[in-house]
Amino acid sequence: MTVLTRRRLLRRAALSATAATAARVSVRPTAGVAISAASALTAACDPDSPDADPNPERRLGLRFPDGFRWGAATSAYQIEGAAKEDGRGASVWDTFSHTPGRTRNGDTGDVAADHYHRWASDLDLMKDLGLRTYRFSISWPRVQADGTGKANQRGLDFYRRLVDGLREREIEPMATLFHWDLPQALQDVGGWENRDVAHRFGDYAAAVFEALGSAVPVWLTINEPKTVVQNGYLGGHHAPGLRDPEAAYLVAHHLQLAHGLAVRALRASADARIGPAFNLHPCYPVDDSPEALAATHLYDGYENRLYLDSVLRGAYPRDVLDDLGPGSRMVRGIKDGDLAVISSPVDLVAVQYYTPYYVAPSGDTEVRWPTSEAFWQQIFPDGLFDTLTRITRDYGPVPLTITENGLPCPDVLGADGTVDDPGRVEFLRDHFAAAHRAIEAGVPLESYHVWSLLDNFEWAEGYEQRWGLVYVDYPTQRRTLKRSARWYQRVIRDNEV
Numbered sequence: 001m002t003v004l005t006r007r008r009l010l011r012r013a014a015l016s017a018t019a020a021t022a023a024r025v026s027v028r029p030t031a032g033v034a035i036s037a038a039s040a041l042t043a044a045c046d047p048d049s050p051d052a053d054p055n056p057e058r059r060l061g062l063r064f065p066d067g068f069r070w071g072a073a074t075s076a077y078q079i080e081g082a083a084k085e086d087g088r089g090a091s092v093w094d095t096f097s098h099t100p101g102r103t104r105n106g107d108t109g110d111v112a113a114d115h116y117h118r119w120a121s122d123l124d125l126m127k128d129l130g131l132r133t134y135r136f137s138i139s140w141p142r143v144q145a146d147g148t149g150k151a152n153q154r155g156l157d158f159y160r161r162l163v164d165g166l167r168e169r170e171i172e173p174m175a176t177l178f179h180w181d182l183p184q185a186l187q188d189v190g191g192w193e194n195r196d197v198a199h200r201f202g203d204y205a206a207a208v209f210e211a212l213g214s215a216v217p218v219w220l221t222i223n224e225p226k227t228v229v230q231n232g233y234l235g236g237h238h239a240p241g242l243r244d245p246e247a248a249y250l251v252a253h254h255l256q257l258a259h260g261l262a263v264r265a266l267r268a269s270a271d272a273r274i275g276p277a278f279n280l281h282p283c284y285p286v287d288d289s290p291e292a293l294a295a296t297h298l299y300d301g302y303e304n305r306l307y308l309d310s311v312l313r314g315a316y317p318r319d320v321l322d323d324l325g326p327g328s329r330m331v332r333g334i335k336d337g338d339l340a341v342i343s344s345p346v347d348l349v350a351v352q353y354y355t356p357y358y359v360a361p362s363g364d365t366e367v368r369w370p371t372s373e374a375f376w377q378q379i380f381p382d383g384l385f386d387t388l389t390r391i392t393r394d395y396g397p398v399p400l401t402i403t404e405n406g407l408p409c410p411d412v413l414g415a416d417g418t419v420d421d422p423g424r425v426e427f428l429r430d431h432f433a434a435a436h437r438a439i440e441a442g443v444p445l446e447s448y449h450v451w452s453l454l455d456n457f458e459w460a461e462g463y464e465q466r467w468g469l470v471y472v473d474y475p476t477q478r479r480t481l482k483r484s485a486r487w488y489q490r491v492i493r494d495n496e497v
Contacts (some may be wrong), residue, residue, distance in 0.1 A: 001246055001328040008363055009245040013234035044372045044379055045409040045423035051370075056426035057487050062436040063496045069172065069447035070492040071133035072126070072469060073404050075179035075223065077109045078456040080139065082116035086154035089145025091181035092191070093459075096239035107462025113454045114477045116158065123165045125470065125479060126453070130492040133172040135350075135403050135449045136162070137179035137223065140204055147183030147200055151207040159208075163215050174403070174449070175216045176277060177205050177262055179223040180232075180239065187240055192228065192251040192258075195333065202261030206269060213270035220277040220350050220403065221262045225255035226307060227279060237460050249330035253338070256310050260341035273347035277403050278307050282386045283357045291361035298323060299359045312395045314343035348446070349391065352404035353431075356383040373408040373465055381430040388438040388445060399444050405431055406451035408458070408465035411482060419471045419482040428484065432497045450488065454479070 046052060077093050097108040115122055126134055140147060142155035159175075166173045178201065186197050205221075222228075231238035233248035242248075259276050266274045283300040285292035301320040309317050316339070324330055355377045358366045369378035388400060406428070409421050428450060439445050455468035463474060469485040472478075481489075491497055 001249075001325050002323075005323055005325065006245050009234055009248070010243065012363070012365075013230060013236075013243065044370050044407065044427070045421070047420065047422045052423065053426045056422045056429060060429070060433055060497050062433055063494075064436060065439065066495070068445075068495060069132040070488075070495075071131050071135060071172075071174070071447060071449040072129075072453035073135040073449040073451050074115070074453050074456065075137040075176070076139035076142070077112070077179070077181045078452075078458070079113040079115040079454055080142075081109065081111040081114045083108075083110045085116065086158070087142075087145055087152040088139065088155060089141035089147075090184040091139070091141045092184055092187045092239035093181050095184050095187075096241055097457075099241070102237075102241065103460050104462040104464045107457065107464075109457040111474075112457045113472050113474075115454070118477065119158075119162055120165060122454070122479075123162075123169055123171070125481075126166075126171055127169040129469070129481070129485060129489050131171050132492065133174055133447050133449065134166055134453070135174040135176065135220070137176035137181075138208060139181055140178060140201075141181060141183040143208060144183065144204055146185035147197075147204070148185075151211065156208075156211045159212060160215075163212055167215070172218070173216045174218040174220065174401075175208075175212070176220040176223050176403075177201075177208060178221065178258075180228060182239075191240055192254045193247050195254055195257070198254045198258040198261060201258040202265050205262035206265040209266055209269045209272075214272050217272055218348070218401075219262075219266060219272055219274040221259040221274065222255050223277045224279040224352060225252060225259070225276075226303065228255060246329045249324055249328060250333045252306060253330050253333050256307065256342045257338055259311065260338075260344045263344040263346060264341065267344070275346040275348040275350060276307070276311055277350035277352060278304075279352040279354065279404070280304050280308075280387050280391075281353075281355060281357050282383045282390070283359055286358050286360045286366055289361060292359065295361050295363045296359040299357060299363065299365075303357065308349075308391070308395060310339060310342045311346065312343070312349075312398065314339050346398070348399040348401055350401050350403040351387060351391070352451075353384045353387055353402065354405070354407075356380045356386075373410065374461075377407060379407070379427065381427075381434040384431050385434040385438050385441075388435065388443045389441055392443045397442075397444050399446055401446050402435065402448045404449065404451040406467050408467045411455070411466045411471055413471055413473060413480060417480065419480055421482045421484050424469075424482070424484040425487050428488065429497055432491070436497065 097103045143151050163173045229248045229252045233242045233251050236243040281303045283296050285296040301317045305317040358368050369380045409423050411419050452467045454470045455466040455472040458465045471480040
């Protein structure tokens with residue numbers, strides 16, 4: 001890795017990790033008129049904003065194909081709690097969140113939304129919403145406290161109850177094997193920098209498949225490997241909290257290898273479908289200059305093609321490898337046969353879409369659209385259409401599912417016991433419309449999971465941001481359906497936006 005590449009990667013990570021108050025300088029809409037960050041946030045979530053749609057629930061008359069499945073998504077560390085119960089071991093996120101200064105307000109996932117104890121009533125809530133599919137994750141340290149060895153039966157029993165409860169309520173389970181909660185014992189021996197951890201993941205996957213197998217019709221392997229790389233090993237604002245570009249892209253390779261090993265483990269043991277879960281960001285040049293086009297292509301390589309190409313084409317993008325350099329830890333870490341494992345045939349690809357990037361000739365990015373409470377998130381529904389159609393165009397008709405899409409709003413429980421979040425309704429409506437347009441353009445999109453079902457522990461942001469369809473009052477753990485949930489209930493019932 002050249003000094004220039006190392007500096008550029010760290011600069012990008014630093015920009016993404018900058019506090020919201022520092023990062024929100026201005027937002028440039030396509031008309032070129034600068035608006036303040038405050039008005040950008042207002043446009044996203046405030047019903048009194050002049051830019052807000054006065055009737056976000058209006059029908060667009062867009063009917064989805066028969067059999068299209070509507071759902072919601074969560075992850076284990078963000079909702080389960082019960083951090084030290086029934087044999088669960090410590091994860092890197094337990095360690096990270098308990099380290100002073102790592103999370104907002106010192107928040108941890110020790111209790112989260114207490115889903116471990118409230119799973120049955122939460123499933124009833126899903127049934128009331130009409131969900132057809134539910135995407136959740138399995139906690140590796142709940143199944144293997146130290147990341148190796150015999151599976152913890154109490155942990156497996158929890159997920160068996162959850163899966164059986166979903167099926168009893170006619171909700172299709174979609175399970176993710178890894179959503180960032182690596183057992184701390186494996187981090188102590190190098191974490192994802194250690195190639196052996198990818199093989200331990202394959203063993204863990206095999207244990208889970210043996211226990212749950214075909215009871216779960218759809219499995220996802222690694223959730224957002226790019227986020228582990230960029231936030232955990234470049235920016236340092238996610239667990240394990242490192243800033244080391246050389247380690248980061250070796251980690252990227254080992255995560256992709258772990259994915260392939262899990263795919264092979266499923267093929268050997270169960271009759272179910274499996275694929276990766278990638279957060280994909282469409283990359284656009286800020287102008288038509290050759291320099292901006294070249295910078296955008298490389299940016300797209302790091303953001304998207306590094307992950308898509310290796311799984312769907314069996315090769316890493318040449319421009320990214322050249323940029324990292326032949327001496328980089330990643331390039332040196334690729335062994336014979338690795339890419340054959342990584343590209344083991346998958347049944348679907350899970351797409352998670354939140355924001356576009358606009359890339360300048362320097363390789364830095366600019367903000368072009370209103371942002372949400374998450375300062376890094378630009379509200380641009382057409383980016384979802386572009387992402388979905390790009391996959392079909394570039395990689396063929398692999399079945400797709402959207403497994404995360406949503407935004408945070410400053411939701412407040414009203415005196416009348418309701419939560420009014422019209423900004424979230426407008427956001428989801430416009431993204432659903434983009435997905436519908438992609439289907440009409442020939443994209444084989446099967447399902448859509450809103451992020452998130454519940455307000456929860458939002459990683460480094462703690463409990464400050466609320467992303468859920470369902471409001472959680474953390475002191476009492478009382479659940480309240482927001483306006484967006486009631487609206488979504490109708491969308492599901494009618495299969496129409």
